[in-house]
Amino acid sequence: MKTTIALSFALCFLIASFTAYYGDAGLQLSDIETDIESGSGAHFGRSNVNEFTYMLERDVNASICHWFHFKLENASGQEVTFRIANFDESLFGYNPRTRPVYSYDQENWSFIEDVRITNAFTFKQRFERDTVWIAAATPYKYSELEEYLGSIEGLPYVERESLGSSSDGHRIELLTITDQSIAPEGKQTIWITAGHHSSETSGMWVVKGLIDHVLSDPSLRRRYVWKINPMLNPDGVVEGYTRYDSDGCDLNREWDDGPGMEPEVAQVYEAMREWLDENETDLLADFHCSGSYRPFAIVVPEEYVYPEYGDRLESLLESIQEFTDYDGVERTTTQGTVRVESFDLWGVLSVTLEMSESSVTKEYCMGQGALMARSFDAFLAGES
Numbered sequence: 241m242k243t244t245i246a247l248s249f250a251l252c253f254l255i256a257s258f259t260a261y262y263g264d265a266g267l268q269l270s271d272i273e274t275d276i277e278s279g280s281g282a283h284f285g286r287s288n289v290n291e292f293t294y295m296l297e298r299d300v301n302a303s304i305c306h307w308f309h310f311k312l313e314n315a316s317g318q319e320v321t322f323r324i325a326n327f328d329e330s331l332f333g334y335n336p337r338t339r340p341v342y343s344y345d346q347e348n349w350s351f352i353e354d355v356r357i358t359n360a361f362t363f364k365q366r367f368e369r370d371t372v373w374i375a376a377a378t379p380y381k382y383s384e385l386e387e388y389l390g391s392i393e394g395l396p397y398v399e400r401e402s403l404g405s406s407s408d409g410h411r412i413e414l415l416t417i418t419d420q421s422i423a424p425e426g427k428q429t430i431w432i433t434a435g436h437h438s439s440e441t442s443g444m445w446v447v448k449g450l451i452d453h454v455l456s457d458p459s460l461r462r463r464y465v466w467k468i469n470p471m472l473n474p475d476g477v478v479e480g481y482t483r484y485d486s487d488g489c490d491l492n493r494e495w496d497d498g499p500g501m502e503p504e505v506a507q508v509y510e511a512m513r514e515w516l517d518e519n520e521t522d523l524l525a526d527f528h529c530s531g532s533y534r535p536f537a538i539v540v541p542e543e544y545v546y547p548e549y550g551d552r553l554e555s556l557l558e559s560i561q562e563f564t565d566y567d568g569v570e571r572t573t574t575q576g577t578v579r580v581e582s583f584d585l586w587g588v589l590s591v592t593l594e595m596s597e598s599s600v601t602k603e604y605c606m607g608q609g610a611l612m613a614r615s616f617d618a619f620l621a622g623e624s
């Protein structure tokens with residue numbers, strides 16, 4: 241009897257010690273929160289002390305996944321390992337050069353350098369503060385955009401309007417930046433779109449840098465009307481989807497759908513069409529990002545366009561390559577993209593610009609945006 245009690249006691253002690261050491265030690269699943277703005281990263285499991293495995297969440301009605309973004313509490317002094325179990329299904333692909341990011345204030349983001357690929361994509365980081373945000377790439381949140389636009393809308397050369405609402409009721413923003421004292425006939429028009437695909441945040445950061453540069457350079461406002469849709473898919477951004485909107489639609493395949501267009505695209509389409517009733521659009525640039533290591537351009541192929549357009553396109557690409565790091569060109573006629581349809585419908589010179597997805601800081605992207613504004617200026621000034 242005494243032996244049994246002693247054994248039971250020893251066993252309880254062992255279990256308690258094990259639980260204290262391996263079970264309760266370190267971070268718990270309850271320390272991870274994905275229900276945040278732009279949050280994603282479903283099905284977390286705790287595989288060991290401070291080791292978590294999770295699946296990338298899929299978009300609505302789609303197999304597409306890539307984005308993750310979550311908050312971690314009680315992280316100070318903890319070295320934590322995360323494994324993405326289904327990383328090989330990712331839209332862009334996770335590779336040895338992929339660097340997830342973390343931030344203690346959602347403003348300053350650092351790369352996680354300790355990355356390994358085996359049967360999972362694994363990354364490890366020791367944290368210095370209790371609350372930390374972790375993401376596939378630097379988030380560009382809808383609330384961040386709204387705050388930024390609120391801060392510039394009082395400027396005399398900035399007009400901000402909402403073209404309408406997204407399916408979930410978010411604003412579809414259109415900025416017009418120009419020197420109002422000069423009539424539109426004396427200026428050229430550059431139309432910018434970004435954020436068709438919700439997780440392509442580096443493309444949206446490029447456009448943020450472009451806007452800042454246009455705001456800082458009066459000559460760019462005297463010569464041009466800048467029409468800018470900075471986030472076409474706010475629902476996807478808010479919900480933390482990789483590419484699609486809340487209805488499970490790829491907004492950059494919606495431009496040829498006529499009355500069946502998603503509201504986000506229909507509103508921007510209508511604004512473009514209305515502008516063209518009375519004015520010209522000299523250039524349209526649509527900003528995205530991809531898994532490519534280097535930023536590059538996508539254009540409609542020469543055989544698809546009339547020769548005059550082809551010559552202008554080559555000259556535009558030369559200017560982009562001279563001023564920015566965007567290098568290399570892909571030539572496709574993907575139907576339903578704003579690039580192809582704005583040419584087909586209205587003959588507008590159009591280009592898709594793909595920033596790299598990973599290992600680029602938002603500061604780098606914004607710098608590229610400023611240079612992009614200068615490259616457009618050099619191209620159009622050379623034409624006139």
Ligand SMILES: [Zn+2]
Nearest residue numbers: 437440528529
């Ligand atoms: Zn895209």
